[in-house]
Structures are given as structure tokens and as C-alpha cells.
Amino acid sequence: MSQTAFSSLELHADLLSNLDSLGYTEMTPIQAQSLPAILANRDVIAQAKTGSGKTAAFSLGMLQKLNVKQFRIQSLVLCPTRELADQVAAEIRKLARSIHNIKVLTLCGGAPFGPQAGSLEHGAHIVVGTPGRIEDHLTRGTLSLDDLNMLVLDEADRMLEMGFQAALDAIIAKVPASRQTLLFSATFPAQIKAIADHVMTQPLMVSVAETHDEATIEQHFYSVEGNEQRMMALRLLLQQFRPASSVVFCNTKKECQDIADMLRAQGMSALALHGDLEQRDRDQVLVRFANKSVAILVATDVAARGLDVESLDLVINFHLAHDPETHIHRIGRTGRAGKKGVACSLISEKESYKVARLSDHLGQPINGEALPDKSVLTREPLRAEMVTLQIDGGKKQKIRAGDILGALTNGDGIEGAQIGKIHLYDNWCFVAVANKVAKLAMNKISQGKIKGKSFRARLLPG
Numbered sequence: 001m002s003q004t005a006f007s008s009l010e011l012h013a014d015l016l017s018n019l020d021s022l023g024y025t026e027m028t029p030i031q032a033q034s035l036p037a038i039l040a041n042r043d044v045i046a047q048a049k050t051g052s053g054k055t056a057a058f059s060l061g062m063l064q065k066l067n068v069k070q071f072r073i074q075s076l077v078l079c080p081t082r083e084l085a086d087q088v089a090a091e092i093r094k095l096a097r098s099i100h101n102i103k104v105l106t107l108c109g110g111a112p113f114g115p116q117a118g119s120l121e122h123g124a125h126i127v128v129g130t131p132g133r134i135e136d137h138l139t140r141g142t143l144s145l146d147d148l149n150m151l152v153l154d155e156a157d158r159m160l161e162m163g164f165q166a167a168l169d170a171i172i173a174k175v176p177a178s179r180q181t182l183l184f185s186a187t188f189p190a191q192i193k194a195i196a197d198h199v200m201t202q203p204l205m206v207s208v209a210e211t212h213d214e215a216t217i218e219q220h221f222y223s224v225e226g227n228e229q230r231m232m233a234l235r236l237l238l239q240q241f242r243p244a245s246s247v248v249f250c251n252t253k254k255e256c257q258d259i260a261d262m263l264r265a266q267g268m269s270a271l272a273l274h275g276d277l278e279q280r281d282r283d284q285v286l287v288r289f290a291n292k293s294v295a296i297l298v299a300t301d302v303a304a305r306g307l308d309v310e311s312l313d314l315v316i317n318f319h320l321a322h323d324p325e326t327h328i329h330r331i332g333r334t335g336r337a338g339k340k341g342v343a344c345s346l347i348s349e350k351e352s353y354k355v356a357r358l359s360d361h362l363g364q365p366i367n368g369e370a371l372p373d374k375s376v377l378t379r380e381p382l383r384a385e386m387v388t389l390q391i392d393g394g395k396k397q398k399i400r401a402g403d404i405l406g407a408l409t410n411g412d413g414i415e416g417a418q419i420g421k422i423h424l425y426d427n428w429c430f431v432a433v434a435n436k437v438a439k440l441a442m443n444k445i446s447q448g449k450i451k452g453k454s455f456r457a458r459l460l461p462g
């Protein structure tokens with residue numbers, strides 16, 4: 001039996017059977033290093049990037065020790081963003097399919113407080129949430145953690161960057177001292193060590209080095225001087241590589257918005273993602289980027305954490321990241337699953353100290369390349385291949401993805417292949433459709449019916 005096979009672990013038979021049905025046979029490096037210790041009830045600090053399999057590592061640990069007959073909150077997972085919390089909760093539910101009557105509850109800001117409090121009254125086994133909202137429930141007395149036996153801090157570095165230190169302290173003060181604590185972080189700044197020293201007992205430290213793969217990620221560095229040339233360089237690179245999906249990383253929220261506005265003014269399909277967005281607007285941006293109805297996402301590092309996009313063709317660093325680890329994390333979002341990816345970074349003389357640190361980290365010299373010729377600007381502005389249709393009806397109106405698919409493909413004009421991802425929310429939903437059938441799709445929904453009812457629909461501008 002392989003030492004990295006899930007079957008080599010002391011896991012319940014039903015968990016192993018479900019893993020097998022999901023096609024999970026071999027552990028990822030972070031799982032192989034951390035799971036044995038987690039199952040042995042040790043505190044663990046794990047340094048690993050998003051997409052490394054860390055969610056399954058702590059999820060299997062909590063499901064293994066869960067007492068489903070005890071209808072009390074036994075595990076709490078804290079995440080920096082609502083998007084990551086939703087992804088984590090979905091993964092836990094998937095891994096827990098073989099456990100009957102298990103309840104996983106998500107508690108995040110940006111959603112009404114009342115329904116969450118009502119759900120807590122009915123009980124839960126596992127809670128996944130953001131620090132601010134969890135602290136809010138604890139303060140109001142709608143959440144009790146008296147029976148907690150596992151606390152997970154997921155992407156702890158980003159929670160600190162987002163200013164959640166005080167909320168984390170308040171939450172930790174209200175959980176049992178005898179719990180097991182797991183801390184996962186992509187980077188390991190001094191603040192993380194301080195938290196670990198304060199809240200953990202003789203933790204095992206495991207780390208999976210995050211490197212870029214020369215075979216799948218093609219890195220380029222371009223010398224620029226001044227903001228005007230930097231903006232021009234960004235346009236040239238986007239028009240040269242013409243990615244279906246790309247992320248432009250910025251170091252400030254204002255820079256994000258300014259760049260997205262500039263690209264849109266040039267006729268390109270771009271949206272900004274940063275901390276000043278309202279939750280509903282943030283949800284909409286993420287949906288539209290994930291369903292390929294927006295080609296360019298301009299984002300800060302914190303806002304992009306938890307971004308769930310299957311295929312990213314290009315990453316551009318408008319400015320270099322503050323540290324080499326963050327740079328590696330940024331470019332690691334492209335070239336995944338064996339696919340080719342490109343990472344471009346704009347560098348200047350003023351950033352020479354960052355360039356030197358990154359060069360040492362990569363173990364190779366960094367030399368500025370010549371930018372593409374301005375003739376690429378004569379091409380059609382980079383646009384998305386899809387457009388998003390918003391329908392004013394969702395889960396509470398009993399709408400399912402199949403209902404929307406049926407309404408759009410009923411009759412002539414739209415084929416199934418011209419319909420992309422469908423995202424369902426409580427009172428609205430989003431569906432991606434090919435540009436050339438966008439108006440027809442809107443008319444079919446607006447003038448037709450879904451499950452015998454009429455719903456309003458509108459096309460979101462690209």
C-alpha cells in the first residue's frame with residue numbers, strides 16, 4: 001500500500017469509501033504531511049497555497065472526530081472572505097456525503113443576520129465563517145462554542161492583512177482551551193508565529209514549498225518608468241497575449257479601480273475586485289469572471305484570495321508584490337493542472353530592492369525585456385467570449401439550473417454549447433451565454449416562463 005494513499009490512514013470506512021467514489025486516492029504533499037498528525041489530535045501549522053488540498057486535510061480531520069449524534073457545534077473554520085468560506089463549506093459537505101444528518105452552516109458578513117440566527121437555533125455540527133460575523137454572533141449570544149473540539153484558521157495571513165486580529169482574539173477567548181487548533185497559511189509572517197505561540201500547544205510545523213513550474217508558467221519582466229508608461233505597458237501586454245481570462249494584481253484598492261476604469265474606457269472587458277466593494281457587487285464580479293463574461297479582473301491580493309477560476313491564461317503584476325512569497329502565490333494562479341500559463345511583471349528602477357529580493361528567491365537573474373510593439377493596439381479591444389444574464393429569481397423561487405437551461409434551449413436559436421456556467425442565489429441567478437445569442441437569451445427569459453412563472457431579466461454590461 002502506498003504511503004500517500006488515503007487508505008493508509010486510520011479513517012472511518014465510510015469516509016474512505018466516499019473518497020474513493022470522488023476519485024481521491026493519493027494524498028497531495030500537504031495532506032500527506034499534515035493528516036497523520038491531525039488524526040492523532042495534534043495541533044498543526046501548515047504552510048501551503050490555495051489549491052494544495054489543505055481544505056480536505058482539515059475537513060477529514062474534523063469529520064473523523066465528529067460525533068453526529070451530538071447536535072452541537074464541534075468544529076469552527078475561520079476564513080478571510082465569504083467566497084473562501086463558501087468553497088470550504090462546499091468541500092466539507094462533499095467529503096461528508098456518507099455521514100447522515102450532518103449540518104454544516106456558513107456564517108459570513110454580507111448576508112442577513114436574522115436567518116443565520118434562526119439556523120443556529122436549530123443547531124449545527126460544523127460552522128464555517130468570517131471572523132467579523134462569527135464575533136458578532138458570539139457577542140449577541142446567538143452562537144455558542146462551548147462544545148468546540150476543533151478550531152481551524154484558514155488563510156490566517158490574509159485574515160491578519162484584512163485587520164481581523166481583534167476579532168480573532170475575541171473568538172479564541174470564547175472557545176474551550178482543550179480544543180485542537182489547526183492553522184493554515186500561504187505565507188508565514190511574524191504575526192502568524194505570534195498567534196501560533198498564543199493559541200496552539202506544541203504544534204507540528206509542516207510546509208510545502210510553493211514554486212513556479214518552468215514547464216507550465218512562462219515568466220516575463222518588462223522595464224517601465226512612470227505611471228503613464230506602466231499603463232501603456234499593461235494595454236500592450238493584454239493586446240499582445242489576448243487572454244480569455246487574466247488577473248492584473250495591484251497593491252492598492254484605488255489603483256485597482258483606476259486601472260479597471262482605464263481599461264474599460266479603452267473598450268476592454270474589465271472589472272475591479274477590492275475591499276471597498278459591497279458584498280453583492282463583489283459576488284457579481286466573481287461570478288462574471290468565473291463564467292468568462294469578463295476577460296480581465298483587476299484585483300488586490302487580499303480580494304483575490306479564494307478566487308475559484310479553473311483556467312487562468314495570464315497574470316500581470318502591475319507593480320511587484322511586497323515580498324517574493326506573494327509574487328510566487330500570484331503567478332501560481334496560472335499554469336495549473338498541466339496547462340500553459342504566462343506571468344508578466346512590470347518593474348522599474350525605484351523597485352530595484354524588490355527585484356533583487358525576488359531574483360535571489362527565484363535563483364535567477366531578472367532582466368527587463370522590450371515591450372510589444374504599439375501596433376498591437378490596432379487590434380480589436382480585448383473582450384470576453386460570454387455575457388452574463390441576470391434573472392430576478394433564484395433558489396427561494398424553486399428555480400434550478402436545469403430549469404434555466406430548458407428555458408433557453410427551448411425552441412430554436414440557442415444551443416446548449418452556447419450556455420456557460422449558471423450560478424444560483426436565493427432571489428436571483430446568473431447565467432453566462434455566448435455574445436451572439438445574448439439578446440435572444442434575454443428575450444426568451446423576459447417574454448417566456450420558467451416553471452410556469454414570469455421573471456425579469458437583464459444583460460450585465462461587459
